[in-house]
Amino acid sequence: MCGRYALTATPEDVAEFLGLVDTEGFPARFNIGPTQPILIVVSSDRQQKGSNLPERRSLLVRWGFTPSWVKDPRDFPLLINARAETAMEKASFKAAMRHRRILVPASGFYEWHRPPKDSGETSQAYWIRPRNGRMVAFAGLMETWSSPDGSEVDTAAILTTGSNTFMASIHDRMPVVIRPEDFSRWLDCRAQEPRDVADLMVPANEDLFEAIAVSNLVNKVANTGPDVQNPIIGPPLGRTRKRDDSPSPGKGQLSLF
Template identity: 65%
Template sequence: MCGRYALTATPKEISEFFDHLDIDDFPARYNIAPTQPILVVAASEKTRPGSNLPERRAFLARWGFIPGWVKDPKDFPLLINARSETAIGKASFRAAMRHRRILIPATGFYEWRRPPKETGVRPQAYWVRPKKGGVIAFAGLMETWSSADGSEVDTAAIMTTAANATIRHIHDRMPVVIQPEDFERWLDCKTQEPRHVEGLMRPAQEDFFEALPVSDLVNKVSNMGPELQKPVAVAVPEEKPPKDRKPDSSQMSLF
């Protein structure tokens, strides 16, 4: 899954990455968490000057997808991720897969390696970033949810897929990354049906990301500075003998 990520690039860098996207100024965000507003990119109804390609628009959406048919979000689970293997047929995401595919700018994400509880080893956080740096785009879905009083809120989810070998030792899932050459195809919900973009929902290449162990500062949403991404040494747990272990009588003793 993807439960925390970061977007620390400048607005200019993000604009250029999405082919001169018109976006407002905003600060670097080192610890983006569910239910917070996130920057998303979608195809516009307008076409680019001198081209049949649609313009792209950037706006904020709540990270936590709410299907249009939900009456009360309080009675509905928080959907921050959508599994790429099942989103096409799942009731919660079916309409968005067909009509509202988006891109979610990021500069990396956080994941936790969680050893079995019986080992007594604490979860280890990792900052996962592209080796070459820069901005990347997660595949996403959005839905505009309308309440009974007529108010509306744009909501979004990040799509995930099976982890590649770089991430698999940490977690079995990872965000789907859409490459720039595939932006048009992913965002084109008019001519590109879900079955036409299935091939884009795949793990990133093995050498695309690097995973750096970081401190548990990222666990708290209130921590929002660059220190969250500072690498740390991973402590090796000390092996303890089983409590019921008996002395080996075959060994000689000096006592």
């Protein structure tokens, strides 16, 4: 899965990487958690100057997908991820797969290697980032939920797929990464049916990411400084610590509802 990530690139770098016409300024965010506002990229109805491709624009949405048919989000599960293997058929995601595919820029993501409950060991957190030090774009889905009083909330989920060999030593799922040369095809919901972009929803190349062991500071979304990414002398990749070093669960998530 993907339950925590970071976006520390400058607005200018994000705009250049994703081909945005413009984007408003925003601060570096080192520990983005579910229910918080996240930056996403969509295709607009306007065409790029000198091109037949649509412009791309950015906007903020709530991380936690809510289908339009939900009556009360408080009674609906928090959908931060959508499985790539089933998103085309699932009632919650089927319409968004067809009409509202998005990109989610990220500088990397966090994942926890969790041992068996009876092992006497505890989870180890990893900061997983591109080896080239740049950023990536996760595949995502967007939906606008309307309340009975007419107010609207834009929501999103990140698509995940089975891990590649590198990630499998930490977790069995990873975010779907869309390559820059495939941005337009993924975002083109007019000409590209879900089945036409199914080949993009695959594990990332083995050499894309590196994993850095980090402390349990990242477990709490209240910890938002760059120190959550400080490397520690951790166990070998995919190994865990003894229970007495166990991190506490995260609290303090923000909500747009």
